[in-house]
Amino acid sequence: MSFENLGLRAELMRAVSAEGYTCPTPIQNQAVPVILAGRDVLAGAQTGTGKTAAFTLPMLQLLSDRPRRGRAPRALVLTPTRELAAQVGESVATYGSHLPLRSTIVFGGVGINPQKDALRSGVDILIATPGRLLDHAGQGTVDLSAVEILVLDEADRMLDMGFIHDIRKVLKLLPARRQNLLFSATYSNDIKSLADKLLHEPALIEVARRNTAAENVSQHVYRVEKEAKRDLLIHLIDAGQWYQVLVFNRTKHGSNRLAEQLNRAGIEAAAIHGNKSQGARTRALAGFKDGSVRVLVATDIAARGLDIDRLPHVVNYELPNVPEDYVHRIGRTGRAGEAGAALSLVSDDELKLLKDIQRVLKKDIPVMPVPAFEPRLLKSAPESKPNPKPKAGRGRQPAPGNKPRAARTGKTGGGEAPAGQRRQRSRGRSSRPAGSAR
Known part of the structure; x- marks a missing residue:
């Protein structure tokens, strides 16, 4: 039709x-x-x-x-x-x-x-x-x-x-x-x-059985120690010459840290999660789409609403706590009839989560042998230079007994927090094949 x-x-x-x-x-x-x-x-x-x-x-x-x-x-x-x-x-x-x-x-x-x-x-x-x-x-x-x-x-x-x-x-x-x-x-x-x-x-x-992943998305699991996940991910990206990878992490802090580690390994990466400002989220997503960012590390806030041209790879660096979220995560690839690959790095403490996901899918996800890889020595993180000691009589000093006033920081909630839980704030396509519309 x-x-x-x-x-x-x-x-x-x-x-x-x-x-x-x-x-x-x-x-x-x-x-x-x-x-x-x-x-x-x-x-x-x-x-x-x-x-x-x-x-x-x-x-x-x-x-x-x-x-x-x-x-x-x-x-x-x-x-x-x-x-x-x-x-x-x-x-x-x-x-x-x-x-x-x-x-x-x-x-x-x-x-x-x-x-x-x-x-x-x-x-x-x-x-x-x-x-x-x-x-x-x-x-x-x-x-x-x-x-x-x-x-x-x-x-x-x-x-x-x-x-x-x-x-x-x-x-x-x-x-x-x-x-x-x-x-x-x-x-x-x-x-x-x-x-x-x-x-x-x-x-x-x-139009499809409930809670199922698209059939054109290949799914595999690598059983790996938690401490070796980062090095295995770097090896997979480098050895496979992956040019666009969406990596899911459970926490905001973990996403920031992994993106920083990937950058230190020479892989352009950015993080996207709820504590990022809307401008930062928009820039990270734009860079991922135009190829200047090779890896986008995201929390589950990105599992919905991301429409990325022919995204080839999704990696579950950490499995989601909610099994249905796995379906949404890997649904970022294999869109509009395109083929896609979804890989999960599973440590021993995540085996129950894996079983829950397989129960929802009503099938087992194949476990692949872990390829040989070497631990990576990352570049040292840039150190911030200490402030020079002020000379006597120069600069303002805190009054005796008073502590310096702490800087205020503001955070933007992920997606959109329910109204009853939001804090007070100051006011202030895809090269899709013909025949499939978004």
């Missing part, structure tokens, strides 16, 4: 054709007609199968066919992370390029005033993370009473990140009558409970 058979209007077809897409993916083929018919949808599909276009295209068409009244948003897309919000916003802009519809994105970690200006100017489609959306609602800068279509994208991840209370608060701000679309890569009892309360006689769309 081609996109022409889905009943999309000419303006959308022009945009789809300009992107080089001719055939819809299975999730798009099933979801688009149902959404165009006005039904609620509960959709599940493996990550990287085109879920974004599956709801973006029909949403754009429905809004174009209806008269606009006022400046309040008529469609709301909720996402768990800033990166995913930006990806959805890019898709809305791309597919809606020939339509007179306006959209904007709001998320935390950046100034709120430009977002207020955009909302004040009027938008048709609002893409938002829950926390920042509630900030706007609390300040009276967004009106959600005219929302006709609600999309919960990556709903399972939002629940994993503790957004259920924020979601409930948002739902109270919406009109009772609306179309609801819930998209999720995995299903759980919590997702089923949310769907039962949110959706009205939904169409159930599931």
Whole structure:
């Protein structure tokens, strides 16, 4: 089937054709007609199968066919992370390029005033993370009473990140009558409970077995001592001449340290996690995409919303504590029909986590023999020069009995912390094969 058979209007077809897409993916083929018919949808599909276009295209068409009244948003897309919000916003802009519809994105970690200006100017489609959306609602800068279509994208991840209370608060701000679309890569009892309360006689769309990884992603395990993981990773990257590798670590500190060690080994690396500012995260991701950064070390905040051109390798430097997150991690490769490789470096203390992952996958992951490698002597980390001792009578000294005042530091939360848990802050494509749309 081609996109022409889905009943999309000419303006959308022009945009789809300009992107080089001719055939819809299975999730798009099933979801688009149902959404165009006005039904609620509960959709599940493996990550990287085109879920974004599956709801973006029909949403754009429905809004174009209806008269606009006022400046309040008529469609709301909720996402768990800033990166995913930006990806959805890019898709809305791309597919809606020939339509007179306006959209904007709001998320935390950046100034709120430009977002207020955009909302004040009027938008048709609002893409938002829950926390920042509630900030706007609390300040009276967004009106959600005219929302006709609600999309919960990556709903399972939002629940994993503790957004259920924020979601409930948002739902109270919406009109009772609306179309609801819930998209999720995995299903759980919590997702089923949310769907039962949110959706009205939904169409159930599931294009793959639950909680499965894409079949075009090869999966292997290396059993290795924890202390040898870094040297094995460096050997694999160098010996295999890997040019683009996404490496997952469990902690922010561990991600920073590993990125620093890789750089000292002569491998260009950057870290991306929740304590990085939005600007730093954007620069790291841009460098990874353009090839100036060879390895991107990430926490699970990057497991959703990263759309990277033909990413060949994903490495689990540490296994995730939540088995379903493994599916999301390796789903960054093997997207849009491309082949990909996912490797996991597993130490003895992670064997239970590996068993849990295999139980979710309902299959064993092959264990490969560890290749011979030599321990690496890394370059010394640059030492900071001590401040010169001030000469007598020069410079200001602390008053007797007073300690120097400590510098204040600020951190930006990962993705978007639930509203009830956020600290007070000062205000202030892919060379995809033709035939598969994101």
